[in-house]
Amino acid sequence: MRYASVTNRLAGLGSDKWAVHIRAREMRQAGAEIIELTIGEPDIPTPSDMIDVADRAMRAGRTGYSNGRGEPGVLAALAAKYSERTGRPITPENVMCFPGTQTALSIVMLGLAEGGDEIITGDPLYATYDGVIRATGATRISVPLHPENGFRMQAADLEKVITPKARVLLLNTPHNPTGAVLGKKELAEIGEVCRKHDLWIVSDEVYELLIFDGKFTSPLDLPDLADRTIAVSSISKSHAAPGFRSGWCVGPKAFTQRLLPLSESMLFGVQPFIADMTAYALGRPSAAAATMHENYLRRAERISERLNGIAGIVCKVPQAGMFILADIRATGLTGDAFAMRLLEEEHVAVMPGESFGENLSGYLRLSLSVADDKIDAACAGIVRLASRLQQRKYA
Numbered sequence: 097m098r099y100a101s102v103t104n105r106l107a108g109l110g111s112d113k114w115a116v117h118i119r120a121r122e123m124r125q126a127g128a129e130i131i132e133l134t135i136g137e138p139d140i141p142t143p144s145d146m147i148d149v150a151d152r153a154m155r156a157g158r159t160g161y162s163n164g165r166g167e168p169g170v171l172a173a174l175a176a177k178y179s180e181r182t183g184r185p186i187t188p189e190n191v192m193c194f195p196g197t198q199t200a201l202s203i204v205m206l207g208l209a210e211g212g213d214e215i216i217t218g219d220p221l222y223a224t225y226d227g228v229i230r231a232t233g234a235t236r237i238s239v240p241l242h243p244e245n246g247f248r249m250q251a252a253d254l255e256k257v258i259t260p261k262a263r264v265l266l267l268n269t270p271h272n273p274t275g276a277v278l279g280k281k282e283l284a285e286i287g288e289v290c291r292k293h294d295l296w297i298v299s300d301e302v303y304e305l306l307i308f309d310g311k312f313t314s315p316l317d318l319p320d321l322a323d324r325t326i327a328v329s330s331i332s333k334s335h336a337a338p339g340f341r342s343g344w345c346v347g348p349k350a351f352t353q354r355l356l357p358l359s360e361s362m363l364f365g366v367q368p369f370i371a372d373m374t375a376y377a378l379g380r381p382s383a384a385a386a387t388m389h390e391n392y393l394r395r396a397e398r399i400s401e402r403l404n405g406i407a408g409i410v411c412k413v414p415q416a417g418m419f420i421l422a423d424i425r426a427t428g429l430t431g432d433a434f435a436m437r438l439l440e441e442e443h444v445a446v447m448p449g450e451s452f453g454e455n456l457s458g459y460l461r462l463s464l465s466v467a468d469d470k471i472d473a474a475c476a477g478i479v480r481l482a483s484r485l486q487q488r489k490y491a
């Protein structure tokens with residue numbers, strides 16, 4: 097039988113990126129005790145008041161079809177959130193709801209780029225962006241993000257990779273895996289380059305509420321960029337609710353009008369009871385975000401204290417997010433090799449930096465959504481392996 101070329105473009109995507117995680121699960125299945133710091137999923141339950149709202153809505157019959165844009169209540173709540181944040185009137189016509197940021201990203205990209213186009217991302221990048229971009233038929237072009245700039249994209253580096261085929265810059269601030277938060281000046285400079293080359297900016301902002309150091313700015317907040325920016329986000333991280341799959345995009349009215357038929361052809365909207373719960377959550381400060389903020393910052397500091405400067409490791413507290421990076425280049429191993437040995441020899445699973453792009457070669461990404469005692473045990477394992485490697489180097 098014949099298949100469409102999209103299946104070839106996506107075939108085999110990413111399974112080697114997850115080799116350590118997959119091996120860790122196999123070892124666990126076989127009875128080994130593994131400390132897993134690979135994936136980042138909120139480690140606190142979805143707040144019970146949100147679940148109560150969804151439950152009451154379901155019992156009140158909010159279980160029918162919705163529509164391609166979203167339920168009026170959640171659209172109004174999102175319009176209010178973004179009007180307040182940007183200081184400009186954002187209306188429900190600027191907003192569309194989707195099952196999570198991931199779906200929003202996929203549908204938004206299908207509306208902006210296709211075969212023959214280029215979509216630009218930073219490198220390192222969030223692991224699913226490759227699939228989102230390849231599905232459109234477009235090619236991904238990388239802007240290197242340098243550790244000496246705190247992994248924040250610089251306008252001059254962006255300018256260097258732009259060709260006439262470029263259509264979209266996919267930004268991620270706060271950034272996964274580095275935690276980098278783009279400042280207003282950096283965004284304005286990046287935005288200037290995008291205006292010059294007539295690029296769309298898609299801004300993935302799922303970690304907006306998990307910033308430890310710095311102030312959140314979105315390109316959407318900058319009036320000069322509003323006509324070319326689409327912000328995507330969700331309640332997955334901000335409200336510890338990834339399983340509810342409640343996300344959205346906010347952009348120019350002309351854009352959402354164009355996108356609507358695409359969304360209608362895929363979804364009959366998102367579930368009304370989840371829309372009600374999301375509207376409720378957006379109407380008040382997120383206690384879940386406050387708890388995670390406190391926990392993740394404490395754990396990042398704890399990890400940095402235990403690893404930074406030990407056996408050549410560099411491990412600094414990130415600006416934001418659910419992860420911390422450890423630079424293990426001084427051990428002489430790649431991130432892939434270190435992570436695999438760490439799993440086999442110390443039963444600690446972390447993500448190799450290489451899974452997030454070539455610019456993160458020789459790094460490890462550690463999840464902060466793991467209890468403190470496990471974090472301590474994982475750090476001890478990393479220190480033991482790094483010390484063994486150092487002894488061998490100087491033996």
Ligand SMILES: Cc1ncc(COP(=O)(O)O)c(C=O)c1O
Pocket residue numbers: 136195196197198199222268271272300302329330331332338342343
């Ligand atoms: C940068 C980034 N974007 C998007 C997502 C997915 O978010 P959602 O659950 O809203 O689809 C994640 C999840 O880890 C992420 O790290």
